[in-house]
Amino acid sequence: MKLTGPNALGRDSSPGGSQGSPRPQRPARLNPFDRDSPRRGRGADERDGQNERSWEEKNGDSEEKEEEENLMMKRTTPDSHDADIKVDNNTLLYLMLEVFKEEGEQFSKMFRMSTGHMEGDLHSVYVLITDFCMYLLRKGSGDQQFECEDAIRHNDLDYISISLNHQYVQIVCTNRRKQFWVDSGDELLTRMFVTHLHAAMSTGFRIEPFPAVLTDATTQKIALRKWAAKEAKCNTSELDLLLYTLVHWWDPQDFARTPSDSGQPSSLHDGVTKDGVLLYKAATGYLRGTTWKSGFFLLSNGMLYQYGQRSDVVPQMSIQLTGPDCNGCRRINSGEKLHSFEILLTDRASLELAATSDLEVQEWLQALCQAVSQGVPEKGEPPSSVVPCCLALTSLKLFACHEDCQTSFFRSLGSVGLKDISGLSVDEEIDYYCIVELDDEQDPWVLYFNCTHEQRKFIHVLQEAWSELFQVDLPVAPLEDDIRRRKCREGLVSVQKNRR
Structure with missing residues (x-):
């Protein structure tokens, strides 16, 4: 988990803090996706020019790409998601009394996400969005329902950077020492999170310009491609990066010898x-x-x-x-x-x-x-060899690795060549995982995904890459071995319990 800066802002007395400073006034209601809104307030045109220059400096993209991405964000954002926490009246009252920093603060959304997945140190986190702040909460103990680990005021946000394939979000404050990485492993969840954050800021206390949303992931893309080329012992020009996603990867050697329950x-x-x-x-x-x-x-x-x-x-x-x-x-x-x-x-x-x-x-x-x-793992816990990690699919190899987001350093956990993949096995009833079958009596790879959408996306991209390599379709077969299916399902239940 990478959370830098103070562990909790609290009701601090620093400039812009909620204690010892006048209550901020709520600006006119704005639509973050509508640049022609008539309710943008005085001086909006001048701020637009500053915002556009800031966006181009940080993102290197034109206004057209920004508007196109915003439109795409709206079109591809689902109305609901399993990670969207339904907050009842008792929980809302608890949040108002124990978590909210500002009097009259209004609840917007609450999502179940995680931190540390990329580095193999997975911890569940609840992201609470209000019209004033974004809170990172951990599950509490006893009478304490949640523990507030960090509070990030909307007016302290500088920009938001989204990873390759929208797998995680980097939140950067104007004080650059305060940066946060929150991962979803789910493109649809990431888009939903960003959309609702913008909506909360538009109806709340955020003063324009809104923080830029960077979606090109240029630094991550360059670093990952260089690392993958080095691991594959080839030049970067010989290798294409096809897909990056967050998974739980069952160590092939351990999967081959682990008994089921x-x-x-x-x-x-x-x-x-x-x-x-x-x-x-x-x-x-x-x-x-x-x-x-x-x-x-x-x-x-x-x-x-x-x-x-x-x-x-x-x-x-x-x-x-x-x-x-x-x-x-x-x-x-x-x-x-x-x-x-x-x-x-x-x-x-x-x-x-x-x-x-x-x-x-x-x-x-x-x-x-x-x-x-x-000893052996307790029932209900994921086997120690089922590792949260990153999965990088290239035109030459499939990599399981850990990523240090601060330094762009990658560490390999395992890799297989596309030419060594003989097919895929899928559970016809549960599409949260798949098995990558390998040639030459190599142990298979079992991959658990955070959602069915990411599993289908991986299968589709792998099929295209394999077909281009061999000019035939990749064999995809139902998982009919009862023992393997039972073992995989037991692993899936454990992984899902661990995430929650």
Whole structure:
């Protein structure tokens, strides 16, 4: 999360502050998209000239491009969005008493967005817009419904810079030390946010000229293209930047070995730390007697599974080594069998096991102890290897990376060549994610998007790039493997809970 400057403005006594200074007067109602509005106030023409010069200096674009972008913003802004928070009367009263800085301040909109997605440090943030201020709120605790992290007065805004593909917004104040990055991962949400911010300023206390909205993302585009060319070991002229979007990226190697919550690994060898045939002491059911039987045991991601034989799919028993049912493991020096050890259980007798050699016992004990110490993610939390990051699609490669917005520095998490992509797998019922299938037994890429619109956009752009490269259509197939689909859906639920 990159939030520079003071953590909260509060009711400060600095010039322009709301305490110790006269209450600002609300200007005439203005339409930020209408440059010919008759209610623009005295001196509007002179301010127009200053505003236009300021816009061209900052954006390098003409007035025609500004008006065209404003018109496009209006046309493509949705009327509603899942991230548009519906504020009830109790919440509104709380905001008026605990958050608003100005008496008589009017609520406009509240959006659920985030910060830090580009750098892999995702935190949910509520962006509250009024006719006087824009607030960045965090979820509170106890009786405190929200915590105000920052308040940005409309009159303190200098300009707004929008990233490639409208994935995040940089908010820059006249005091350049105060800059904020708020990400949406959703072009439609970003457009909706900017539109409602302008609407709030036009009916509120903002004095013209309105802050410029920069949409060309020139600096980001140049930096990303140079970095991608360096990673691809080619000149920038040989590579085209096709799409930039924010995603959650499941580390391919970890996805291939992570079991689902169904009680068994997604395949026999997924995430295997240790496996092999062992003898185990089992009850016979006859006068409470016991006997030794042979079974295939598999240790995977903190779980120990016992199968009748190696080829079995459904385990006969499973033990969560990191849960409260397990108290550890130890060697048995005076057991019925040589080379034996046991797993200590809380609510039942210990599980006694026997190997074929002392070396095998050491290997099992080491693997079991490591599994206990490493732990596993709690249910409902996204797996640690599902990483919030940036996705950059170029004409040569697909990159997963982290971006430092302040320094325009990119760090690679992984990349695949377009020539290595063999197809896409999609869930026919849920279009928030897709799987990029790869050639040569490479582990697939699972990509989670913030909305269905961004998923469809990615698929469309990738299809065009792949078709241009191979002169045939990219294969897109429904995800029919039940285990993979279940695992992907579990990951999606966890990601969405984490964002909220």
